[in-house]
Amino acid sequence: MSTGLRPYVILCDYQLALGIIRDEIVVEIASLLGVKPPTIVLSGDISDRHIEKAWFVADRMLPKPVDINLLLAKIETLIGRRD
Numbered sequence: 001m002s003t004g005l006r007p008y009v010i011l012c013d014y015q016l017a018l019g020i021i022r023d024e025i026v027v028e029i030a031s032l033l034g035v036k037p038p039t040i041v042l043s044g045d046i047s048d049r050h051i052e053k054a055w056f057v058a059d060r061m062l063p064k065p066v067d068i069n070l071l072l073a074k075i076e077t078l079i080g081r082r083d
Contacts, residue, residue, distance in 0.1 A: 006033055006037070007029070007037045008037065008038075008075075008078075008079050009037055009038045009039070009040060009075055009078050009079060010026055010029060010037050010038070010039040010040070011039075011040050011042070011075075012025065012026065012039060012040070012041050012042070012057075013041070013042050013043070014041050014042060014043035014044075014045065014054055015043070015044075015045075022041060022054070022057065023053075023056055023057050026039055026057040027057070036057075038059045038060075038078035038079070039057055039058050039059050039060075040058065040059065040060045040061075040062060040071070040074055040075065040078070041054045041057065041058040041060070041061050041062075042061075042062050042063075042064050042066055043061065043062075043063060043064060044063070044064040059078055060074045060077075060078065062074065
């Protein structure tokens, strides 16, 4: 059942609790909506291995702790790209 609500952007931590994988969450949201909203992934681990995996679903990657002004700028950029 669709409520007509659509997120402008997904903000997701790289490591989620309970064994949930961020890729699966983003893919599920995209499946429900019929389109993948712009996605920002936050990570405290910025090793090449984690960054490479996160780009599977991320439009932007930001290291934690996140600078709030940088985060807001990235959100504004992604929302501005939205049709």
